[in-house]
Amino acid sequence: MAHPQTRPGRQLVLNLFIYPGGHHEAGWRYPGSSPERLLDISYYQDLARSAEAAKLDAVFFADGPAQVDNIRYASRFRLEPLTWLSAIAAATTRIGLIGTASTTYYEPYNLARLYASLDHLSGGRAGWNIVTTAVPQASGNFGLAETPSHAERYARAAEFVDVVTKLWDSWEDDALVADAASGLFADDTKIHPIEHVGRHFRVKGALNTPRSPQGRPVYVQAGSSDDGRSFAARYAEAIFTAHQTVDSAKAFYADIKRQAESLGRSPDHVKILPGISPYIGSTEAEAQRLYEELNDLIQPAYSIAQLKQITGIDFTGHPLNAEVPLDAFKDAGPAKQVASRFQLVVDIVKREKPTLRQVIDRLAGARGHYVAVGTPERIADEIQLWFENKAADGFNIMPPWFRGGFDLFASEVVPILRRRGLFRHDYTGRTLREHYGLPRPESVYATEARATA
Template identity: 50%
Template sequence: MSARRRRLRLNAFLMEAGHHEAAWRLPHSNPRADFDLQHWIELAQLAESATFDSLFLADGPALIGTGEFRPPGQLEPLTLLTVLSQATSRIGLIATVSSTYNEPYNLARRLASVDHVSGGRAGWNIVTSAGADEAANFGLDDRPGHAERYARADEFLKVAKALWDSWEREAVVADKGTGRYADPARLHRLGHRGRYFKVAGPLNVERPPQGYPLLVQAGSSEDGKDFAARHAEAVFTAHTTYERAAAFYADIKARTRAAGRDPDGIVVLPGIVPYIGSTEAEARALARQFDELRVPEYGLRQLAAVFETEPSVFDLDKPLPDAVLARPKLEGSQSRSDLITELAVREKLTVRQIISRLGGGRGHFEFVGTPEQVADTIITWFEGGAADGFNIMAPALPSGLTAFIDHVLPILRGKGLFREEYEGTTLREHYGLPVPSNQFHQTQATFQVSGA
């Protein structure tokens, strides 16, 4: 990093009534938070009031589960971010959008538009969509294979970047006297013909204020880490131990360096689900309240979905069956299934205990303790080389986020690790990242984007 002291990066990962699967059942929760626009606006404003770097909306183009035990729907995230951009002025706005079930031109246009209307605060969490149910919504019998999804995503990113670059900064003249609006030589065709896409270009939206929206990646498979090393500027990741997080951190930084990029140009943000109490006993009681509201049948279905099997193969009071432990590599969520298996074997957990541990954060790090203990854990990971910051995944919203802001942030600020006020206006400025150079700048000839 640079000579000045590193600053902790904090992202508010927002999810309906909260990250715990039973959050909607709490007495103070809004069970219809998923489609309550005012709820999302108030969460965004709360995070911005605390000067969080960004907020994040997860997404997938399919119903979540069956809807029987947890709210299954979600607003389309770029639409929601557009609304939130008008209710806030500084906080970064990141959304998940699939590269598998979109086309580069339309998505590049939508993301550029969000960056424009937000004044340079947009970010894209790039996913390749692991679920077979998602594929079924796009006319496919099954999802493409893991390696193919990442190969397509790689070409998708090359095309998207070229589209964002297709307007040079000097393209618009807007000379009323001569009637000359733009310099056509600075609007660039791509003429791209690759393995997956044929795209003429240029984009019909000016280059975004940030050059590109901040590029985020969340897969921890080998393909996912290589993809992140080539393209990502932030990585969202899940780890249950400091040791695992530190190993991932070192690996992703090394891969980024090997890809010819500055490792300081990629920000690693593991998730943390904090249950905060004024005493340890109070924090444990809070976590227990959530756990008692879980419906085991829901957790069992979700576990079966991760391992791409049927709930009937599991016995709640026994360990993971040998057939699951010996499974071949999955085409879906490989890194998440590996994480769960490692956790279960390391701690000798029964299936009942596994689904309890997954109820709050789906494999992200859950921590139960006082504000001081939460802050100390964050500092240990940050200063020990396991994180550049964190995804704050409140088990209930807004209460869990408010508790973090009111009781943990003052400790982090007191140690000089987190800002008191925003110092920039764009998401890239918050993360300490530069605007990427334009590959077409001062180039007059038509530029050909190479295929994947």
């Protein structure tokens, strides 16, 4: 395939998805990994500085407010991401900082303060990954007898986003005056209580933090169910998603862009970012050996527990080398915990007729995200194929182990993408919105004031 050396226009978005121990479930065991440093903030600061040196758009931290059941064999603990990202903000200057927070288990006012603070202290680099949290272990940590239904979580999420948007807008941009000569610190006529009363929340406001550098953090979303897609089309400015084939990704991409446009939004302001986990070797055979070496470190008991968490089906006792029967899924109903991932597993079984071992190997690599195995050129080809066929606006890079998996991507794949004119040589902006090519939103109160002037 011939590749032009420069091409104007559309550029890839690339985020580094940092997951303790690596995205392969046994990545923490791979030679060269550093599991003893997983609670050392300098380890993550070093990773973020390397991602910034490669001019990536952002680092991303996932989160969930519960200890999951299958920590026995994998690095499945969580550190609170806003604390984490604040420490990374202090060690970097340009790279975006995206962290997950749940609309089911936060309150809007506290969340609005946390992300506004991160946006201020980072100079406008914050992004909020909006999740509704399906894992059943979380509800008991917050006094709930059971996890709210899928529909109820999304209804709360919609109101939650409306509330925090009002809070982040409640200070107009010029409300903070700080004029020592006149003694005027803030123009309180430009600070607005929001007086929100809704089904889930009653919030007076205003926020006690001035409007942040980006106006508000970038809205990121990670659901691919029907409710998740509708929510994303209405609110999200970047969407994290999982697909196994370019055709599936193209269909998702077209659907989200169409829905966003029907709501009066610019499709260019909704970035579709699938996950890709690259296994890189100097030859195809070397890359395949790397993939097999990591899979050889799998603990099947962990993998089968993870498969049960995704599908609600317990394959304990099913021979590893026997084909997974499609009938096993017929009575499972909608995906037990994460609807889109359930369907992804069903599609793999239907399309490939794999053995149980092949299914758990596939999920071990990146929990259902796309696993690409090959030379740097081959990985770049895959990224370019998805990008140019409107299956993706960019990718969340999910190295199978740290640091080596990311260092290979940064040193071997990123330069190829640059030579093809697909990725930046340097930052042109300072904020995450500028990296993503997103506008800075005007405060709703400023808009209303202008309309009535």
